[in-house]
Amino acid sequence: MTKSELVEILATKNSHLNHKDVELAVKSLLDQMSHALASGQRIEIRGFGSFSLHYRPPRIGRNPKTGESVALAAKYVPHFKPGKELRERVNNSFQRERERETA
């Protein structure tokens, strides 16, 4: 599912909102989430999961083309931990698929 497919689904289910507003809302939600992480803030969505930053210490990297060493600064990377409901729903449907295959 892509962002535009998600917008379509949300617009269909919210027929009282115009399509443009749904599109702007999805853009706003993703911007808010990116912005939060970019300023070091966590995101916590019960039943979905949480986003946080993980620290990566500085290291010596290598240019794969030239083999030359380059010093890479410490940085943060986004991390997502799925919530209980998401984990369970994804795995339960997987287990049902497996049962159907073996039945």
Next chain:
Amino acid sequence: MALTKADMAEKLFDELGLNKREAKELVELFFEEIRVALENGRQVKLSGFGNFDLREKNERPGRNPKTGEEIPISARRVVTFRSGQKLKAKVEAYAGSEP
């Protein structure tokens, strides 16, 4: 303070002029439709933000950390998130103290 669904709905109310109930429902549905797609075995690609991918894990040996008892961890499907280039670049620039 973490960003929550309530904060996001508030912003939709402020920015887009959705009423509070609409904003709250839309935020709820946004996350629910992502869950539904993943539950149906579909990858979710949100350009500029990142992808939610599905991975299948084989059964592996595990241990109850309290009792030390060996119990196999059953085969399962899990969600992983890969942030997109744009989000990575934004976050990399964060120079604050360790979160």
